[in-house]
Amino acid sequence: MFVDFFYTLRDRGIPVTPTSFLRLQKAMNMGLVHSLDEFYTAARAILVKSERYFDTYDQIFAHHFHGASFEDPTAVELTEIARSLLDEWLKNPEEMADALGIDKETLENMTPEELIQYFLDRLKEQTEAHHGGNKWIGTGGTSPTGHSGIHPGGMRVGGESRNHSAIKVAMERRYRDYSQEGPLTQFQMGEAMKRLRRMAPTGPRDIVNIDKTVYETMRNAGEIEIIFDRRLADRLKVILLIDNGGWSMDPYIDVVQTLFHYASSQFKDLKIYFFHNTIYSRVWSDPQRQFKPEQVDDFIRRDPETRLIIVGDASMAPYELMHPNGAIYIDAKPSGTSIERLRFLAKTFRHCVWLNPMHPREWEYTRTTEIIRQIFPMFELTLDGLEKAVQYLTSTKK
Amino acid sequence: MSTEKKNSQFRGASRYVLDDELAEIVNVSMALEMPLLLKGEPGTGKTMLAHAIAESLQMPLIILNVKSSMKLIEALYQYDTLTRLNDSRFGDSKRDVSNIEAYIKMGKIGQAFTADKRTILLIDEIDKADTDFQDDMLDVLDQMQFDIIEIDKTVRAKHRPVIVITSNAKKDLSDPFLGRCNFHHIAFPDPDMMRLIVDVHFPNLDEELVDVTIGTFYHLRELRGIEKKPATRELINWIRALKSDPDFKPKMLKQGRVPFLGILFKKSADLYHAAQQVTKARG
Numbered sequence: 001m002f003v004d005f006f007y008t009l010r011d012r013g014i015p016v017t018p019t020s021f022l023r024l025q026k027a028m029n030m031g032l033v034h035s036l037d038e039f040y041t042a043a044r045a046i047l048v049k050s051e052r053y054f055d056t057y058d059q060i061f062a063h064h065f066h067g068a069s070f071e072d073p074t075a076v077e078l079t080e081i082a083r084s085l086l087d088e089w090l091k092n093p094e095e096m097a098d099a100l101g102i103d104k105e106t107l108e109n110m111t112p113e114e115l116i117q118y119f120l121d122r123l124k125e126q127t128e129a130h131h132g133g134n135k136w137i138g139t140g141g142t143s144p145t146g147h148s149g150i151h152p153g154g155m156r157v158g159g160e161s162r163n164h165s166a167i168k169v170a171m172e173r174r175y176r177d178y179s180q181e182g183p184l185t186q187f188q189m190g191e192a193m194k195r196l197r198r199m200a201p202t203g204p205r206d207i208v209n210i211d212k213t214v215y216e217t218m219r220n221a222g223e224i225e226i227i228f229d230r231r232l233a234d235r236l237k238v239i240l241l242i243d244n245g246g247w248s249m250d251p252y253i254d255v256v257q258t259l260f261h262y263a264s265s266q267f268k269d270l271k272i273y274f275f276h277n278t279i280y281s282r283v284w285s286d287p288q289r290q291f292k293p294e295q296v297d298d299f300i301r302r303d304p305e306t307r308l309i310i311v312g313d314a315s316m317a318p319y320e321l322m323h324p325n326g327a328i329y330i331d332a333k334p335s336g337t338s339i340e341r342l343r344f345l346a347k348t349f350r351h352c353v354w355l356n357p358m359h360p361r362e363w364e365y366t367r368t369t370e371i372i373r374q375i376f377p378m379f380e381l382t383l384d385g386l387e388k389a390v391q392y393l394t395s396t397k398k
Numbered sequence: 399m400s401t402e403k404k405n406s407q408f409r410g411a412s413r414y415v416l417d418d419e420l421a422e423i424v425n426v427s428m429a430l431e432m433p434l435l436l437k438g439e440p441g442t443g444k445t446m447l448a449h450a451i452a453e454s455l456q457m458p459l460i461i462l463n464v465k466s467s468m469k470l471i472e473a474l475y476q477y478d479t480l481t482r483l484n485d486s487r488f489g490d491s492k493r494d495v496s497n498i499e500a501y502i503k504m505g506k507i508g509q510a511f512t513a514d515k516r517t518i519l520l521i522d523e524i525d526k527a528d529t530d531f532q533d534d535m536l537d538v539l540d541q542m543q544f545d546i547i548e549i550d551k552t553v554r555a556k557h558r559p560v561i562v563i564t565s566n567a568k569k570d571l572s573d574p575f576l577g578r579c580n581f582h583h584i585a586f587p588d589p590d591m592m593r594l595i596v597d598v599h600f601p602n603l604d605e606e607l608v609d610v611t612i613g614t615f616y617h618l619r620e621l622r623g624i625e626k627k628p629a630t631r632e633l634i635n636w637i638r639a640l641k642s643d644p645d646f647k648p649k650m651l652k653q654g655r656v657p658f659l660g661i662l663f664k665k666s667a668d669l670y671h672a673a674q675q676v677t678k679a680r681g
Binding site: 027 | 423427576582625
């Protein structure tokens with residue numbers, strides 16, 4: 001049962017294992033699943049092991065048991081339409097029964113098992129002919145089950161029944177924020193960035209190495225010989241360059257701020273500098289970019305093993321990047337082209353990435369983004385992108 | 399379904415508001431005899447769930463608080479060498495020094511295995527431990543037995559405990575670990591759910607007060623630049639504080655005056671941001 005569903009989950013990148021699928025079958029054989037709602041919940045708990053995939057699961061579920069198309073550019077709109085349709089239909093069982101092609105009484109008298117069976121039949125139909133939106137609810141079997149606990153021996157539920165059928169719940173996409181494309185929280189950032197750490201022994205020798213102590217004590221004929229080690233500490237150096245100027249970065253303030261907070265609380269050896277749009281001869285360590293300038297040329301004296309992370313949307317007027325006097329500030333002295341500076345930085349620090357908060361889809365529309373991408377490996381500032389960036393930064397081959 | 403089985407279904411507890419989804423997952427996990435892994439924001443009641451199951455099914459609850467330096471063996475049993483050395487040198491105890499078993503103490507998992515009735519085993523904050531610990535532990539939980547090397551004895555579970563595992567996701571859990579658990583992510587409760595939760599904790603609270611506190615609370619969660627958003631736990635404590643303050647009137651919140659911000663925001667930077675934005679909003 002539901003083999004198609006299982007493979008769709010797999011194809012869409014949710015790591016579901018055959019074992020867990022068999023377990024789901026077991027749960028159904030044991031009579032634990034009485035309705036589509038319960039199937040939704042049980043299948044998710046058993047098959048999907050991370051909240052990051054919940055959103056994808058919801059989408060696939062809605063698609064599979066409903067015909068909601070996913071990855072459609074208008075998916076959001078369609079979801080809205082479907083939701084309102086569904087609401088209407090739930091108010092009006094007759095219409096729903098009509099659409100399902102059975103009369104209302106039959107629908108109400110159907111046991112959950114029958115409903116599931118009926119539902120499966122519809123499903124077969126659907127794999128043969130699926131015409132986009134017109135069958136949305138048709139296959140839903142959104143069921144009398146949605147309204148109240150139909151299964152005996154059910155749970156005490158907090159408060160009134162939510163009247164949500166599984167598909168409706170799935171369509172709400174409650175877990176969008178947890179999906180890999182969702183906005184970043186500091187928490188998730190931590191998960192991704194911690195892998196950057198490079199532990200190395202440092203500081204005083206104040207940790208007892210028990211294995212060595214035992215060994216040396218034995219060698220010493222039982223006379224106790226205690227061996228101390230240095231403790232491990234993070235020795236990673238990070239330079240974070242943040243574009244904090246201009247309206248073009250405004251929509252991303254939140255996410256950049258999150259990154260900033262995370263980085264400053266987690267990395268011991270962290271330098272943060274600010275720039276506007278692109279880098280000329282100087283960057284600033286104060287966010288106002290006024291008081292504490294730093295010569296970019298001096299960066300050559302830094303440890304070349306430092307990880308350089310640049311955050312910016314990389315979109316600007318091309319002359320800002322290419323023209324020797326491109327800087328848009330009056331007090332900036334002519335200082336060579338910005339693109340040369342960027343190349344210099346990329347050459348100085350072999351572990352470098354550019355994090356772009358803009359969606360990759362938009363990258364190709366900005367010429368400067370394309371140019372900068374040729375200098376720095378560019379990643380999207382999302383959990384997914386960040387993970388890839390960290391992977392890139394930690395890999396030794398360059 | 400036999401009557402006995404019916405009784406062993408989880409229906410929520412007096413101090414815990416359960417949503418139907420979670421209830422279903424708990425029941426499925428119990429029936430399949432699989433550990434249930436719970437993730438979610440701090441303060442969404444992951445740990446409370448285990449307490450609630452224990453209360454509702456009247457099973458004893460055994461809590462294993464995982465620590466970062468923990469070795470699996472500590473969770474299983476402990477061989478108390480020091481006491482044995484002491485006994486052998488001074489000989490004033492009633493224990494038999496030549497019997498090592500007298501010096502084996504059960505750890506939390508061991509206790510759950512040897513208990514006379516079915517227990518709830520809560521393994522709290524598993525993500526603190528390293529991956530080896532997690533994988534090894536699952537082997538033990540899978541087979542429901544472990545060996546005590548010192549006395550060459552195998553301990554088998556008399557009753558398969560109900561296992562609830564919580565994680566704050568500080569680290570990624572390994573695939574084999576995830577493969578053997580059922581998983582649920584407790585989302586932050588929506589305002590309606592929150593009302594129920596508040597009702598459970600403060601049954602006779604003034605309607606108006608509930609409205610404004612929950613309204614304000616969700617508003618405060620939306621403030622910009624907050625690192626650790628206040629969670630259910632903070633809200634409960636906050637309401638408790640407001641209740642005990644004789645000078646407090648619900649009207650104050652409507653006017654944008656929020657007392658006891660420090661209960662909601664635990665980090666000084668957050669508190670500062672919040673205080674600023676609250677005052678600004680008041681104009």
